[in-house]
Amino acid sequence: MKRRSRSSSPPRTVAERALRVTARAVGARGDSVCADPKSGTAVFVPGLLPGETADIVARAERGRIRERLTTSAERVEPFCSVAQKCGGCSLQHWQSDAYRAWKRDLVVEALEREGLVAEVRPLIDAGGEGRRRVALHARRMGTRLLLGFTERAGQTIADTDDCPVAEARIRKSFPALRELAMAVLSSKFDTAIIAVTATGPGLDVHVARKGPVTLDDRLTGGELLAREGWARLTIGSELIAEGTPPVVRFGTAKVAPPPGGFLQATDAGEAALAAIVMDALKMALKAAPKEARGVIDLYAGSGAFALRMASLAPVRAVEGEAAPLAALDHAARHTPGLKPVSVLQRDLALEPLSIRELTGAAMAVVDPPRAGAKEQMELLAGSGIPVIVSISCNPSTFARDAAILLRTGYAMGPVTPIDQFVHTAHVECAAVFTKG
Known part of the structure; x- marks a missing residue:
């Protein structure tokens, strides 16, 4: 039977309003945090710096600058001709020291929201030779x-x-x-x-x-x-x-990446993360019994970490996409001097590795997408793997997943923030977790 169609009404439009606001801070997405002087509600305005006043046009919680009335001492001239339009770089107008302090604070504040207190190292500038x-x-x-x-x-x-x-x-x-x-x-x-x-x-x-x-x-x-x-x-x-x-x-291995495949944004960023992973692996192998010298690389991609780690220990690389995993496997088979590398294609968000599959490894590396790896981290925590390296491009999910490990007796080492997406709100972070 045909259903009676509901009467359609025109979509609601949110009225624009003219406001004069002063930026209180820069938020986690790179927009300034302001307040509607009438209602007190937050308004997010791109392009303003803390302390600057502007006349804006606001719609709901978003605003755009009509005229900036004051200028912060931290404001600098963007070096890109389309910086004010392009969505790639949102913070070229901010002086370097202030920007770097803010970006490190993104990691500190994400940890604090989870009730975690940790040493957060100075931000590593990993812009290097530019985005590759x-x-x-x-x-x-x-x-x-x-x-x-x-x-x-x-x-x-x-x-x-x-x-x-x-x-x-x-x-x-x-x-x-x-x-x-x-x-x-x-x-x-x-x-x-x-x-x-x-x-x-x-x-x-x-x-x-x-x-x-x-x-x-x-x-x-x-x-x-x-x-x-x-x-x-x-x-x-x-x-x-x-x-x-x-x-x-990747280390001594030469990898043919799949077309359009994922790589860390800069060589310098990859090198900084790989150094953390390799230092942790050396520590893990010193402490591991002979029967537990294998390493598990979760969300392995094309092998940026797995192929480096294979110079020291057998590696099991797990990745959800077939093309990068095939590139990793081919490189492992054609690079002399590596320890055995096995590969497993699995969507870890849908089917994380079980405690049984994890047990016995000397170390695990987990580098998930922005959504994090909550279910997989819970199983890692239950596995008792003595060393876990957690890497993330999202401080919020990094902190959430870190809290899972800490609740089960792991200790968190210093957190390293890495800036390979310079002039943006994106920051990578990494830490080593150990269980005595």
């Missing part, structure tokens, strides 16, 4: 092309020909990437995401867009790869052209 991977959005609008990153809290593309925080080879590639985008986006309003990764031999370029690969795509793509010296070009699941195959080094 970027994901550019492209939109074809007739004869015009927009190429860049999406604007903050929106889908509009901040058109640009440069990204000053990217690695030099990526920055130089913008004209060629624009040429590629024009070629593969043939009709009005076509869109694509172009993922670019700087690898040893050259750039690995991956285009995600709708529609089949055409002959023109192959011809233009092949010409660009040859001219620009790119390592590889893929569109969707198809290899368009390849020069010297792309590889990245």
Whole structure:
């Protein structure tokens, strides 16, 4: 029987209101925290610094600056021409020392919200030579092309020909990437995401867009790869052209990453995290009995940690996605001098490793997505593994998961905050947990 349709009413619109506000602080997402002078409710305004006053237009809890009336002594001129539009860097306008103190405090405050007291080390600047991977959005609008990153809290593309925080080879590639985008986006309003990764031999370029690969795509793509010296070009699941195959080094292993695959944002960031992991492994192996010298790497990706650890101990690498796990496995099999590396494909959010599967390891490394690894951490806590290295790109879920270990008798070492997404609100953190 057909149901009677409900009467539809127009969607409610939230009225805009003009306010004069003073920023109290910068919040965890990089927006200034202000208060509506009439209601006292919080209003979040991007682009303001603590102590600055501005006239804003607010809708619900979000505001945008109409006119800034005062200027903080901590304000500096952004070095990127689209910094005020682009959603990639939200804090280029903040003086370095104040920004670094705030970013470290993100980790301190996340721990405090869980009732945890820990030593938090000074923030490590891991910007290094720049970000080695970027994901550019492209939109074809007739004869015009927009190429860049999406604007903050929106889908509009901040058109640009440069990204000053990217690695030099990526920055130089913008004209060629624009040429590629024009070629593969043939009709009005076509869109694509172009993922670019700087690898040893050259750039690995991956285009995600709708529609089949055409002959023109192959011809233009092949010409660009040859001219620009790119390592590889893929569109969707198809290899368009390849020069010297792309590889990245994880310790002594050379890994061919899958197209568009995950890597730590900077070489310096990966090196800082790997140093923590390897120091913990050396400690764990000294204390471990002979029958417990294996290591488990959870959310192993393409093996940034697993392949390094395999220089000292047998490793079991667990990862949910097939492509990076295959890259890890291939590298392990073709790198001389490594201890045995076994691989297991499993979605740990749906099916975490059981206590039985964890028991007997000398150490575990867990580096989950932003949502954390609550269920897996509960099982790790029950396994009694003597050393656990927890790494996270989200201080809140890091602290939540740390509390699980601490409740079951683990001790937390110093927490190290690592800044590889410089000028943003994103911070990596890592700590070593031990059980006597």
